[in-house]
Amino acid sequence: MQFDRKDKDDASLLKLYKTLLYPRMVEEKMLILLRQGRIGKWFSGIGQEAIAVGSTLAMQSDEYILPMHRNLGVFTSRHIPLKKLMAQWQGKISGFTKGRDRSFHFGTQDYKIIGMISHLGPQMALANGIALADLIANRKNATLVFTGEGATSEGDFHEAINVASVWNLPVIFLIENNGYGLSTPINEQFNCKHLVDRAIGYGIEGIQLDGNNILEVYDKLTEVARCIRENPRPVLIECLTFRMRGHEEASGTKYVPQHLFDAWEQKDPVKNFEKFLLTEDILNDDLIASIKSGFKTDIEQEVESAFNEQEPTVDDATELNDMYAPYVYRETPPSETKTEKRYLDAITEGLREGMQRHDNLVIMGQDIAEYGGAFKITDGFVAQFGKARVRNTPICESAIVGAGLGLSINGHKAVVEMQFADFVTCGFNQIVNNLAKTHYRWGEKADVVIRMPTGAGTGAGPFHSQSNEAWFTKTPGLKVVYPAFPYDAKGLLIAAIEDPNPVIYFEHKYLYRNLSGLVPDGYYTVEIGKANVLKQGEQLSIITYGLGVHWALEYLNNHQEISATLVDLVSLQPWDKDAVTKAVKATGRVIILHEDTLSSGFGAELSAWISENCFEYLDAPVMRCASLDTAIPMSKVLEDSFLAKSRLAETVSKLLAF
Template identity: 65%
Template sequence: MNYQKKKLNQKQLISIYEKLVRPRIIEEKMLVLLRQGKISKWFSGIGQEAIAVGSTLALNKSEYILPMHRNLGVFTAREVPFKRLFSQFQGTMNGFTKGRDRSFHFGSNEHHIVGMISHLGPQLSIADGIALASKLSSKKEATLVFSGDGGASEGDFHEALNVASVWDLPVIFVIENNGYGLSTPNNEQFRCINFVDKGPGYGIDAIKIDGNNILEVYHTISELAEDIRKNPRPVLVEAMTFRMRGHEEASGTKYVPKDLMNEWAAKDPIENFEKFLIEKKILSRKKISEIRAEIKKDIEKSLKEAYKDSPPTINSENELNDVYADHLYEQKPVDNSEKREIRFIDAISEGLRQSMENHDNLVLMGQDIAEYGGVFKITEGFVDQFGKERVRNTPLCESAIIGSALGLSIKGYKSMVEMQFADFVSCGFNQIVNNLAKIHYRWGQNADVVVRMPTGAGVGAGPFHSQSNEAWFTHTPGLKVIYPSNPEDAKGLLISAIDDPNPCMYFEHKYLYRSLKGNVPSGYYNIPIGKASISREGKDLTVITYGLGVHWALQLANDNGLDIEVIDLRTLIPWDKETVYASIKKTGKALVLHEDTQTGGFGGEIAAWVSEKCFELLDGPVYRVGSLDTPVPFNKELENNFLAISELREKVTELIEY
């Protein structure tokens, strides 16, 4: 290997060697522990250490790095205590996830590291968000994120690079090209010869380096980082290397030709660097042995301490409490004397505008939301007041934008992401249910993100612009799901969602946007998340509903003189069980109504709870009324037949008369 010292002195070179050999010695010990059954799984980075270590040493300690399975060197070079790492690997309480996740699936803001999740790719757009936060706060910082060659086939790779390029984000995307995605060779993963060929397609610089040459990695990343701090833009770095062990130890390496293994064994990053240091008389073999012995001593000492660490305490209350970040709700004063009648859509716009005025760290992102004001014009005029840095048009990259929102949160920002239609959230589903929802439970990082979801049918928009998909998210612990039915609640609950440091899915019915008006306070006020309201009092039957279902129930009661009580849940996660219980205690009968299709809808959860907790109060079966179990049809007559309102009157009458 051609090692270039450049301006590095002897002391610096010895320090680099010591940091390079640390992860190798730890890994050799972990493989022993794996065979002894003292850890459950291991993803080896043996042969790839130079990339992780060189990249980490090249950045400032305050700059974020987002590693993957084989980047132990990131953690050791950032001097994460061995004891905590070993506790993490064992799943004990001193680890970063309290036994809730394994290996490198965690982050540490103290060390400016954000670990991966098992779904390859989502971390790339989190890096975008972290870099965006640096730009917004005028900090000259670089962010570095790793991907494997296999993971670069994911759509998240394309989206993250595209967003970083469009927004000139200072991100270094490092692809560790080790030849295989688990057992699948690169020629079965993609047809391009080099990843650097992808750079021009995104309009970004791309560089290919020898990933086994620690000094080439260090110098290249140092120079790139220094450059993009001054001139923010993304750069793609393809680091050529090889994985000398299996994807994880159980998979082995039988699929790798022996000649190829021998070829790369001769390129071992540690053995070659040792030869260089010895030849240049920077280190002796004796000194190398002393360095290795000292590291082994530290490892053994830390392991003994880690073995004494407590296993997780089995306490369901603690587990549930850690799903969400703490948030103390403080009621803002409401001046009802300043109420005036405005439309549902205007209430949402007003709540968003006032939140932008009250939170100078709030960033809005979505397709066409800037000068155009969004397809529904909710953010019309926002650019003039808040500027394009805070009101950001996005490419059609739902996954990358939601991931970027999480990256912003890691750096202390709030964000609102507008789905152009709730249906399109499926393109960002993984980021929501596996990143936003789980991150606080896993390692205590909150996701201060609101995803606005224009939802619902009744507007003749067909199968892909009319879905009620709130049940996709009510099943995911870690999310809050909000669904207002009237202008006053729409504004107050949106303000509460933005105040809340947890991820909130905020559903707003398109049919109500311009068809519904209501009296709304002009000031900045909030409404508690998780508290239902009684829209109409009655004695004969309780209808539990939300969104457009509230208006269906009210209209039915008023038009037919039915004495039914209508409960507007307003929030689905958490939902107000106390109000529901009190109403059923009064009426003795319960019907759950929602626009979503009946099978698998959230109404089934409510109905099950009512049957279990209110059984002795009931004078009849719990009824559910949902829409037809088909996609939402386009034709108006077909849509009317599809919607739950088509059988609501019959079911209400039947239950009252039961």
């Protein structure tokens, strides 16, 4: 291994050595603790330290790094106290996740490190959002994100690099190619000669480095970071290295041929750099022994101190509260001046008011810029707010939702438009595993609104008509809203943008141009979690939301002889338990009506809750009126038969006859 010290003085090289040695010695201590049974799991980065250390030292302290679970050197090079790290690994209350997540699955704004989730690839999109925030704010910062050779097979890898390339984002995508994804060798993972060659397909620069050479890594990363701060663009770097331990210690290494261990042992990053410094007369045996002795004492003290840290205490209220970032809703009342507006135009106004009030708000989606979106909701926004904040995206829902979270992490707000709610499946992981869990895991907000054009009634068929709100009401950490009227559509969207938590905002496509109403001018909010009681009656209660509200109104207007209470939930997570309880008490008979299919729809949760909490007020079983348990057909005849509306009259008659 050849080292080129360039213009580095002895002190700088000695500092590099100490920074490289420390995580190795921590790892060696962890392996001892593992054998002693004092810790239960460890993902070893032995043999790969030069990548983490060299690249971290190349970054400025205010620049974000997104590491993986084998990058201890990132955390130690950013000077996170070992006691704090050990508390995290042991699930102590003083750890970064309060015992809620493992190893390096955490982030910390104090050290500008954003940890991974187990799905690996999604963090690359977060790096894009972080870099985009810097770009919009004219901060000359770079962002560094790690991934492994295994994760380069994930769609998230390709989506993230493509977006970074199209948007010229200052991101360094660093691949640690260590030979194996758990037990799968690289020849079974990809068929190109070098992973760095993939940069060509995205029109970006690709660089391959000896990942075990600390000086090569540090010098090249320093050069690249300096360059992209001034001339923003992504760069793909492949660092060749080897995993000298198992994927994690329990998995072992029997699947690795011995000759690979023998060859890579000769390339050990710590030993080779140590030999170089000995030849340069920067190190000697006594100094090495002194450094190691000092580290050993420090490591022992920090580790034992962490073992004595407090375990988490069980408190359900704390756990539930920590699913969401703290937020105190303050109502902004509507103005007296009102204008008749379509449902679609109310959403447009809500977005516009949000963009005017929050200059850090960015909206992203397919075709939303000059074209104005598939439904023209953002028509004219580019002229008013500029392309930096109104961004057309490639077709890559996962990358864009992840970028939204990255924007939030770096001080911005984001609204992401799904062209159709059905397409959210392509971004599902980012929503349910990243947006929803981030605050619970390490206390960071996820200030992102996902707009979801949803629902049937337009003959759009199985891939453009689903009502999929139940996918998200099941997921703690998300808020879910579903306005039925233009007034609520505007005020609720503004409230969702204000809220620092992730909000899934359903907007019914059929209502866009088929429903109008009086909408207050200017900025106002509608509280998330509050229902509207549209009618008061005595015979039965209909609890519904979305298009179901209009089905119920139409039915009741055509059947004036029926005295019904009608509750429009408006919000599905959280939902208004108080309003539902009062409706049950008022009539003793309940129909839950929704457009979604019957089995496991949101109505099932409502029905169960009412049965458990309001049973004494019921005079009949809770009945659900929902759509057929099939995919949504295109034909109008079939679609009409599919929808819950076709069964509403029968359900009302059945309930009243009970």
